[in-house]
Amino acid sequence: MTVAPPEKGIGGGGGENVELGDKNLNGYATEKMLNGEKHVEELQGSSEVFEVIMRHVGSFGKWQWIMFFVTSFCGVFTAFHNLAAVFLAANPEHWCHVTALDGLQTDYDIRNVSIPWIQEKDGVKKYSKCSYYDRDWPSLIASGVLNGSSPPDLPLNETTAACEKWTFDHSIYESTAVEEWDLVCDNKYLMSTVQSTFMAGVLTGAVVLSELSDKYGRRTISLVSAVGFLVSSVAVTFVRHYELFITLRFFVAAFGSGLFLPNFVLLMEVVGPEARTIMGMMYQAFFSVGFMLLPGIAYFVRDWRQLELCISVPSVLLLLYYWLLPESPRWLMQQGRHEEALKILEKAAKVNGGKLPEKEELEMIMNKMTVSLEPEEKIAQEEKDTENKTNILEKIVNFFKSIVTLLSTKNMRRRCLIIFFAWFVVSMVYYGLTFSGGNIDASVYLMVFMSGLVEIPSYLLVCWTLKKFGRRLNLCVLFIICGAACLLILAVPKEEVWLNLTLATIGKFFNSSAFGVAYIYSAELVPTGVRNISVGTSSMCARIGSALAPFIVDLLGDVHYAVPSTVFGLLSVAAGLLALLLPETGHSRLPETVEEVEAMPR
Secondary structure, eight states: OOBOOGGGTGGGTSGGGOEETTEEHHHHHHHHHHTTOOOGGGOOHHHHHHHHHHHHHOSSSHHHHHHHHHHHTHHHHHHHHHHTHHHHTOOOOEEEOOGGGTTOOOSSOTHHHHSOEEEOTTSOEEEOSSEEEOOOHHHHHHHTTTOSSSOOOOOSOSOEEEOSSEEEOOSSOSBOHHHHTTOOGGGHHHHHHHHHHHHHHHHHHHHHHHHHHHHHOHHHHHHHHHHHHHHHHHHHTTOOSHHHHHHHHHHHHHHHHHHHHHHHHHHHHSSOHHHHHHHHHHTTHHHHHHHHHHHHHHHHOOBHHHHHHHHHGGGGGGGGHHHHOOOOHHHHHHTTOHHHHHHHHHHHHHHHTOOOOOHHHHHHHHHHHHHHSOHHHHHHHHTHHHHTTOOHHHHHHHHHHHHHHHHSSHHHHHHHHHHHHHHHHHHHHHHHHHHTTTTTTOOHHHHHHHHHHTHHHHHHHHHHHHHHHHHHHHHHHHHHHHHHHHHHGGGSOTTOHHHHHHHHHHHHHHHHHHHHHHHHHHHHSSOGGGHHHHHHHHHHHHHHHHHHHHHIIIIIHHHOTTHHHHHHHHHHHHHHHHGGGSOOOTTOOOOOSHHHHHTSOO
16 A cells, blocks of 8 residues: 555645545545444544544534534524624714704704705715804894794804704614714714724634633633623613723623634534535524524614613523533544543434444544644643643733744645635625615615625525535635625616615625635634634634724715725725635545645645
């Protein structure tokens, strides 16, 4: 027997292509194992050893589907809060409140004499939102000139003054955070900050909690995050200060990341390559369900405090994770906790109708896994008691060491930088298109609902295309079509609301597909030891993009309604072209070490 050279083995795209004589290595060893022949020595690396065990247990059976629903349903609740700012911090029509005119009863709209008209950049005339006529209102009231059935003929070129108080239109919203804290005019940036600080929390949770998840386990961090998510989200309802409002939402976001990301990694670690595509894509479906439910809830609950309470209290269901969510057996084995892993796998095998290898055979497999670990992994196991005593500074140092690992070698650096940029763009466009309803004069309820509605069919479509065309080509094409749809908005007049809404929805459809592919891709491109920190760092880049999205929509949208969509389109096309530089991972086993990654062509 001769082992193929690296370019045809791991270097050729993963373990499925490693050849041993006329059989691939993984298939050969597995066949021997399944037939009771103990050729464990043929296995290369802890990844293949774990795959052998999973073939006995079943890598795409009933237990995996149970795990899919258990890990995924948290997406409904995280989606509620990720998009809640669209309604909590909605910006109703508003104008200056002229205190001197309080109590004055007229048969005409008092704004005709108190508020100047301004012409916006799209040519439409509206009442000014930030200034009023600085007239001698007490004298005018005393003279009776303001009484009557029609507005008096007063000069319209008098001096104006900046608003100190505002009157808000309640035809759509009973109350919003924007109204409560006057986040308008000179304070308009604070309205965008509501969402950007939330995304900063998602970023923080993605980095900190994902790193802790690699150290202390997926289940542990998910349980802590579930409690924190529930407490902080309910607490938002009762705040009376803007600073506390955004601070608590920051923690809601951080704990939301501590749920969504480790659960996703856990799911990817307990399914086989044949299941990663469909389960990885459909993991996003629960987020889409929450996306669609949110505008329905907000439509009937139009007070922001009541809405926050309505979307927070159901999160109590997350406490069921204490009984339902197991630890990742792959992670447990990597930590040397074989007995705990085997108990979970034994239950999985029972549900799937499989069976673990015999005791003697299993001991050989465990010994092979221990031998297969890299020296640094062995050291990590021997020092795990010391790690538990690591202080905050050391944890920060460890995080940056993990980042160095991600970027220190050629293939790892190329993979990570491209996928990080893809996450940055896909998240910016994802939230930017959702928030842009006001720029194209579309109903915010309809825009959010449509944005959520197109996600599920987009995931179903890409499940098929991923199997047929793989990860790399899919990510490229999806990004480019999304970018083209966004760029076309520039050529459509603002008055064509339905056409603009259609283009934005098409862009959202393909962007959602790209988001799902990016989730799967980022988990498959890096080794197990840094997989969670890689997904977390990818999410960090995504949150930087999504934190910028409201500023692009709100501030650049004031320049021209199509500027935000043009920015989104150009970035999407760039991300699509860069995706061509990534390797295809669709039929590869998950890499275990940096050395495995560097043995590949790219």
